[in-house]
Ligand SMILES: Nc1ncnc2c1ncn2[C@@H]1O[C@H](COP(=O)(O)OP(=O)(O)OP(=O)(O)O)[C@@H](O)[C@H]1O
């Protein structure tokens with residue numbers, strides 16, 4: 001029986017004790033508490049650039065034409081307390097935006113978060129979206145994100161999921177790219193009882209490029225499910241999917257990667273890769289590529305691997321005096337961080353690497369606070385990663 | 387005093403016997419060459435000394451510095467001074483040579499109850515040992531062996547040996563795939579590390595290497611046994627006559 005109550009708008013004070021520890025990185029913070037957007041008018045830089053950050057309700061009222069330009073994307077009702085972000089054309093924002101969806105419940109709650117983002121023509125944005133539970137109570141989050149990239153724009157998108165073991169999160173993300181747009185995503189499912197990510201990318205303009213990277217790290221009875229779908233609807237578009245996972249104990253993962261190439265999309269290049277390491281016999285991975293190609297002028301490649309750590313590499317490292325545990329750590333760390341190789345925010349990459357290290361040490365699941373606490377150096381590490 | 391003593395060693399893989407009673411004693415300061423036809427157990431012997439567990443040791447023992455080697459894990463053997471230069475060095479994408487060596491040195495130091503090597507000292511050591519084998523500086527910042535040419539991989543083995551300064555080095559066909567210049571470089575690297583305290587086992591097919599690194603003994607490993615032991619001239623004889631006459 002589903003005894004989850006629908007969350008109501010919480011009191012801001014309840015979240016006063018929350019602090020994000022992404023200390024090394026300057027970001028513009030945007031807060032969602034239990035999925036509800038909380039407005040704070042404290043960023044002159046954003047105001048100066050005419051960037052709009054408001055509730056969907058207020059966007060419908062005050063920025064009607066802009067809002068309507070994206071309305072096909074997602075039906076939203078006017079009582080939504082969702083988040084609306086608009087980046088006007090020709091805007092370059094060097095400092096990343098960071099959306100923090102903080103989840104704190106005192107009874108089992110069903111949480112809905114909705115976000116609509118429009119990146120105007122020739123604008124360039126970096127966005128970090130974090131979902132974090134800050135206590136150990138039950139919650140079920142459904143998060144919908146729609147992103148419209150107008151022509152010649154780019155977005156580097158980081159998604160961090162760190163929720164407690166009892167909670168679930170289902171993310172439904174839609175990206176629409178116009179001509180010559182570039183999207184890079186880094187999807188990190190670091191911890192969570194049940195994580196489901198649906199990512200759909202529509203390449204609706206020529207020369208659009210999507211580079212979709214994902215990492216999932218699950219243990220115990222955790223379940224993670226990634227469904228990635230890329231639609232090549234116009235000629236000359238490129239897409240690349242690289243999803244990697246490490247599974248411990250009896251964790252389960254599923255990867256479904258869909259590539260659709262329309263009749264109208266010659267000169268398409270589409271690549272898909274899913275790589276998994278199973279640390280036990282009980283961990284399970286189910287990987288399913290699904291290619292739907294209605295065009296002959298296509299370069300398409302896909303591959304999937306499920307395996308253990310490379311035993312010859314293990315022996316080689318141990319033969320130099322590296323302990324079995326450290327050798328495993330180094331191999332797993334190298335495996336994981338490959339997905340960050342194309343990320344451009346260096347300080348964030350450092351932090352993410354720290355988070356991965358801590359997760360490999362098995363610490364995060366016991367971490368009661370924001371996952372980003374892990375930007376502090378990992379003190380107990382017995383492996384010194386460089 | 388003997389450093390390594392192998393007595394009546396039998397080993398098999400998947401029920402197939404590969405080593406059929408190997409006896410070999412190596413004293414401190416000595417260089418031994420092991421030659422023999424392909425597939426006769428040379429690399430098997432080297433791997434068993436280093437601790438690879440894919441082989442079943444069915445009989446015999448190996449004593450190293452008075453200790454039963456089979457009581458030590460792979461990494462403990464390394465920390466006790468055993469080094470294997472691989473016939474086929476392994477690529478490890480995503481792990482830099484610097485990180486690899488730093489971890490190796492510090493874990494060996496930990497085993498000996500020493501503090502980690504200070505970073506500055508480590509960097510200096512890297513610089514110094516890279517020169518010994520003429521290892522390209524760019525290579526050192528790359529992932530271990532990833533995309534290295536055959537010769538570069540072999541040089542990297544000698545570089546690692548120089549970094550770890552082992553007591554017993556087993557170099558499994560380190561000379562294969564090296565051009566003449568690289569061979570000289572590698573040989574002078576090995577010679578530079580020679581001392582009365584350290585011993586070397588050279589596994590090779592070519593007597594040419596032994597012009598540069600002069601061995602005290604040459605052994606022939608044939609069909610899982612050492613069938614002949616002699617001075618360095620034995621290598622010349624083998625080159626001339628092949629192995630069949632030893633049968
Ligand atoms: N993992 C394995 N599985 C099955 N057989 C193996 C394995 N490793 C080695 N062997 C077999 O053991 C025998 C000895 O191999 P080894 O590598 O020790 O030969 P070698 O003397 O080093 O040869 P080479 O001069 O070609 O390097 C060979 O017949 C080889 O096929």
Ligand SMILES: [Mg+2]
Pocket residue numbers: 428429430473558
């Ligand atoms: Mg061999």
